[in-house]
Amino acid sequence: MARGAAFFDLDRTLLAGASGELFSEAIHRAGLSTGPLPGEKFLYGLFHRIGETLPAMAIARQGVTAAKGRSSAAVREAAETVVEQLVALVQPFARTAFTTHRDAGRPIVLATTTPYDLVKPLADALGFDDAVATRYAVDSEGNYDGTLDGPFVWSAGKLAAVTAWAEDHDVDLAESWAYSDSFYDTPMLDAVGHPVVVNPDPRMVLMAAARRWPTANLDVSPGVVKIPVVGLEVQDVARRLTHPAMYPYARFDIGAVDSIPDTGPCILVGNHRSYFDVVAMSLVIAKAGRSARFLGKKEVFDAPIVGQAAAAMGGIRVDRATGSNEPLRAAADALDGGEMVALMPQGTIPRGAAFFDPELRGRWGAARLAQMTGAPVIPVGLWGTERVWPRSKRVPNVFNLTDPPVVRVRVGQPVGLKGRSLAADTKRIMTAIAGELPPEARESHTPTRDELLATFPPGYSGDPEQEVARRPGED
Incomplete structure (x- = not known):
């Protein structure tokens, strides 16, 4: 059976931006050039924002002439000095794609216009199997002679170089993947069986739509939708519109949001009292100025419109009936990529007497995630959401505008976990969440029949006083 490979473009695809400026600085520092070209910085800035342009590529074509007489070994040594900076620019979820292809037995190959001697140290550092790049011919002394050794690896030239590499390595392009942001890489993407458009430039947005090519973003979790060109997540836009004023039928008392780290992985965990909990958590996340990947029950993702929106914002579908570890793995990947994951360890809203129990019990998912990734667990105490939207109602009480109930939210410090026992x-996690609730939450309360009925779904016809069993609090 023929095997495929995975070809990755470099700038604005694998990297968050352009590598040219760093390579140029390295060449200057090494004394291999007289200094920046006129307008060089402007062109790099333009490339970073909108991708490849014909003027930039025209200048790049002249690079082989400008390099005449330089030592190829010295250029590679200069390139090695910026490898660490370039690795820091690699999109956080690129490594997930690398792992997927390696696990499937496909070689991963860097495919870029950038000269081979500049990119080879980076390709080695990232564990690529090879690099398809523009090669400058060298003379007998190892100096560039001012000519190309093969095609200029751009547009049709990149396709020619990738095709030649595939033939030399017994790779079938029909079984291969290619990743690129650039309209000018259309020939390469069109030649493989699995084209993937990443962070598309304006023209590639139209091309991808016309060819029905899938679009991915290696800076966010798989499946997250971003608005093309401007690069904003759907959740970014929603977060900018999320404000307590949108919910005049509730008042919010939100505190200690600064306990949430500004950057880096963290696991946000809250207790579950109402369908309105999601709104309260969303307001907390909006105040923190971050995006989060919510773990939610499959019923949410199966619902029309709401399900598609949840998936587009990076929600992680959980179907507990399958017993699959896939949702935890997806959440762990998000954390490994530096994202925030939010979940409610109780898994569901407690019913009946369990709703009023001051002791919170949870499932093991959050503890397992923390153990898998080392990410800090941040507790969030939610109180009063059930007064806005009790479980017994199909919709929240949106007409309570004169005396809306108060929803109290408190964010705590990271939970001290031992990592030995889930x-x-x-x-420890559930105790920390309970510690962020008001004092009355930790007091025993004998509910009335009406209070018990409010904890059951709409249409419940049983006897709530006979249902005293707690929902299971374990996996």
């Missing part, structure tokens, strides 16, 4: 760490 059960013990889960108990």
Whole structure:
């Protein structure tokens, strides 16, 4: 059976921006050039924002002439000095794509216009199997002679170079993947069986739509939708519109949001009292100025419109009936990429007497995620959401505008976990969440029949006083 490979473009695809400026600085520092070309910085800035342009590529074509007489070894040594900076620019979820292809037995190959001697140290550092790049011919002394050794690896030239590499390595392009942002890489994308458009430039947005090519963004979790060209997540836009004033039928008392780290992985965990909890958590996340990947029950993702929106914002679908570890793996990947994951360890809203129990019990998912990734767990205490939207109602009470109930939210410090026992760490997490609730939450309360009925779904016809069993608090 023929095997495929995975070809990755470099600038604005694999990297968050352009590599040219760093390579140029390295060449200047090494004394291999007289200094920046006129307008060089402007062109790099333009490339970073909108991608490849014909003027930039025209200048790049002249690079082989400008390099005449330089030592190829010295150029590679100069390139090695910026490898660490370039690795820092690699999109956080590129490594997930690398792993997927490696696990499938496909070689991963860097495919870029940038000269081979500049990109080879980076390709080696990232574990690429090879690099398809523009090669400058060298003379007997190892100096560039001012000519190309093969095609200028851009547009049709990149396709020619990739095709030649595939033939030399017994790779079938029909079984291969290619990733690029650039309209000018259309020939390469069109030649493979699995084209993937990444962070598309304006023209590639139209091309991808016309060819029905899938679009991915390696700076966010798989499946997250971003608005082309401007690069904003759907959740970014929603967060900018999320404000307590949107919910005049509730008042919000939100505190200690600065306990959420500004950057880096973290696991946000809250208790579950109402369908309105999601709104309260969203307001917390909006105040923190970050995006989050919510773990939610499959019913949410199966719902029309709401499900598509949840998926577009990077929600992670959980179907507990399957017993699959896939949702946890997806959440762990998001955390490994530096994102925030939000979940409610109780898994569902407690019913009946369990709703009023001051002791919170949770499932093991958050503790397992923390153990898998080392990400800090941040507790969030939610109180009063059930007064806005009790479980017994199909919709919130949006007409309570004169005396809306108060929703109290408190964010705590990271939970001290031991990492030895999932059960013990889960108990620590739930205790920390309970500690962020008001004093009355930790007092025993004998509910009335009406209070019990409010904890059951609409249409419930049983006897709530006979249903005293707690929802299971373990996996």
